[in-house]
Amino acid sequence: MYKSTSCGTSIYTPGVIPEELREQFGNACELVCVQIPKVYDSCLLRVCLVGNDRKSKSKEGILFDPDLKVRIDCSADGIVNPRVVGIVPGSFKVLDKKSMSSDPDRKFITFTYQLRILYDIVFDDGTISRDNELLLRRSETVGPLYCPESLAIIRESKVDQSGIVHPPEDVDDNIVKLEIIAKVLDAQIIRDDCKTPCDPYDDQCFAVFTVGIYHIIKCELIVQLVIPAFGFCPPPAPCERMGEPCEIFNQELPPDFFPPQLDNFITGPGIDC
Numbered sequence: 452m453y454k455s456t457s458c459g460t461s462i463y464t465p466g467v468i469p470e471e472l473r474e475q476f477g478n479a480c481e482l483v484c485v486q487i488p489k490v491y492d493s494c495l496l497r498v499c500l501v502g503n504d505r506k507s508k509s510k511e512g513i514l515f516d517p518d519l520k521v522r523i524d525c526s527a528d529g530i531v532n533p534r535v536v537g538i539v540p541g542s543f544k545v546l547d548k549k550s551m552s553s554d555p556d557r558k559f560i561t562f563t564y565q566l567r568i569l570y571d572i573v574f575d576d577g578t579i580s581r582d583n584e585l586l587l588r589r590s591e592t593v594g595p596l597y598c599p600e601s602l603a604i605i606r607e608s609k610v611d612q613s614g615i616v617h618p619p620e621d622v623d624d625n626i627v628k629l630e631i632i633a634k635v636l637d638a639q640i641i642r643d644d645c646k647t648p649c650d651p652y653d654d655q656c657f658a659v660f661t662v663g664i665y666h667i668i669k670c671e672l673i674v675q676l677v678i679p680a681f682g683f684c685p686p687p688a689p690c691e692r693m694g695e696p697c698e699i700f701n702q703e704l705p706p707d708f709f710p711p712q713l714d715n716f717i718t719g720p721g722i723d724c
Contacts, residue, residue, distance in 0.1 A: 461677040468679070479679030488626055488671040492597035496666040500587070502659035503641065516662075518587045523640070525656040526574050530638035533570040533660060538631060539586065545627045551595050559594035560627055560668060568660065570638060587662065598627070598670035626671035637661040 465484045468476055476482070501507055502519030542565035548558045568585040643655040693699070 463677055465677055476679040479681050481680050481682075482677050483680045484675050484677055486673060486675050489674045489676070491599065491670050491672055493667060493669040494593055494596060496591060496593055496668065498591075498664050498666075499636070500662045500664065502657075502661070503639075506661075516587065516589070518585070519660040519662060521585055521658045521660075523572060523656055523658050524574070525642065526576070527572050527640055527656060527658070528575045529573045530640060530658050530660075531571045531573055531579075533568065533635040533638040535633040535635060535662070536567050536569055538629075539565040539567050543629050546590065548598065548627075549594075554595075556597060556599040557595035558598045558670075559592055560596060560598070560670075561590065561592045562627065562629060562668070563588070563590040564629065564631075565589070566631070566633055566662075566664075568635065568662070570635075570658070570660075572658070585660070589664075591666065593666075593668050596668070596670050599672065601672050626669075626673075628669040628671055630667040630669070631664060633662060633664040635660055636663050 463482050465482045467481045468479060473479065497512070499513050500516040500519055501513055502516065502521075504515040504520075507513055507515035543562065544564075545560065545562050547561040549561070551557045551559075566587040566589070568587060569582050570585065572580040572583060574580070638658060638660050641657050641659055643657070694702075
């Protein structure tokens with residue numbers, strides 16, 4: 452979480468660093484003013500979501516989400532290769548930034564997004580239905596985070612190489628950024644059997660998923676910082692060309708022809724069978 456510092460406006464003016472001060476700045480040649488997004492505060496939120504409401508344990512952070520329970524054909528034999536493929540473009544939105552009454556710069560951030568999940572279904576006849584899609588819609592609230600409002604209103608006007616001036620664009624001078632690492636922890640098929648008497652075809656089958664998600668939420672502002680510079684970046688090294696397939700093959704070490712021995716996996720005292 453954010454901690455205040457004594458840093459304020461720099462006492463150094465951008466420009467060439469005098470020789471007598473160069474060692475103080477790590478032998479940089481000049482001080483430059485750069486405009487960048489600065490992270491003012493951030494936090495990590497971890498949630499574990501289940502599609503089976505019987506496994507929900509809110510006190511332990513295991514939450515039921517109905518989006519993770521999908522009805523499927525009862526001839527399905529298993530769910531394979533479930534994976535999170537990303538956030539749906541344009542789905543991340545900040546719904547609310549509510550300030551604390553004691554400190555207007557500290558805010559509770561409410562946001563929403565959608566995760567796209569793909570999975571394959573194996574049926575009892577051996578056929579496979581690939582790349583079935585599941586959208587997980589989530590809304591979360593975190594905070595309080597230190598998210599001061601920018602006093603400046605930033606606008607940009609861009610000129611391309613042909614000299615055409617493009618209309619001004621709004622620049623996010625106050626940014627809330629979301630970074631996510633998510634994975635499917637488990638995928639199962641559950642059957643809700645019909646009650647007697649009933650038609651067996653009335654059975655309902657569902658694919659239920661367990662998903663673990665790490666969120667990092669950042670509050671950023673566009674700021675100008677004075678930093679030491681060592682000059683412009685040098686030209687990069689030339690890209691290496693790929694050799695002919697046989698040339699590459701002849702330079703490789705031969706693979707291990709046999710599986711590794713048990714001793715390769717075990718270290719320390721011997722283990723009796």
